[in-house]
Structure formats: C-alpha cells, structure tokens
C-alpha cells in the first residue's frame with residue numbers, strides 16, 4: 001500500500017495523510033491536490049480559470065481510507081471465503097488416521113491426504129443427505145450411506 005495520499009498536481013511531491021493541502025475551488029479540478037498555494041498557482045494559467053482560488057483542506061487519515069474504501073465489496077469477499085472455507089475444511093481427525101496407518105502399515109501420511117479424504121467424506125455425505133431428504137427425513141442415518 002502507498003504510504004502517501006496523493007501526489008501534488010504540479011510538482012508531484014507526495015502529500016501524506018492527515019496533512020493540509022491546497023485544492024482548487026473549481027469543481028472540475030477538485031480531484032487534484034497541491035502541496036502549496038504556489039503549486040496550485042502554477043495550474044491556474046494552464047487551466048485558464050477566470051475566477052479560482054486555492055482552498056486549504058486536510059487530507060484524510062490513512063486508517064479512514066483503509067476502512068472506508070472497499071467496505072461493501074469486502075463484506076462479500078468475507079462471505080465467499082467462509083463458504084469456500086467450509087467446503088475445504090478438514091473433516092478427518094488427522095492424528096488418529098495417521099496413527100492407524102502407522103500402526104497397521106508402518107507408513108507415513110502426507111497432510112494432503114486429509115484434504116482429499118475430507119472431500120470424499122463431503123461427497124458421500126451429500127449423497128446420503130439427498131437420500132434422507134428423498135425419504136422426507138430430517139435425520140441422517142447410517143443406512144443412507
């Protein structure tokens with residue numbers, strides 16, 4: 001992330017957060033920020049303003065920008081993340097499965113095995129649930145598998 005707010009419209013010097021800057025009173029120029037009245041004055045003849053003045057303003061605080069800008073979209077992203085996190089959650093007790101494989105076959109188990117087994121468990125569960133739903137039940141039972 002940038003650690004300044006904007007660059008001066010004339011000299012390109014960085015204007016930090018929560019500092020005084022000069023803005024042009026003409027609304028089409030208000031998106032520009034100038035570090036000083038002199039810098040504001042430089043754009044005045046270029047833009048050919050008939051009557052314009054520099055307005056002293058304060059740039060926003062950095063934390064305000066961080067919190068204010070992508071608020072609504074960020075909430076959507078959080079929802080998506082929690083939904084897909086749910087879909088990727090490990091459902092297997094890794095330590096017990098590793099112990100079982102170790103004891104029975106004297107083999108190690110890679111961590112990604114938990115992911116793929118969780119995937120299979122989820123799919124089997126999905127199928128079983130739809131069977132239970134077809135029967136009009138609210139309880140998932142062993143015979144659904």
Ligand SMILES: [Zn+2]
Nearest residue numbers: 008011035039
């Ligand atoms: Zn400047």
Ligand SMILES: [Zn+2]
Nearest residue numbers: 024026029047
């Ligand atoms: Zn202007």
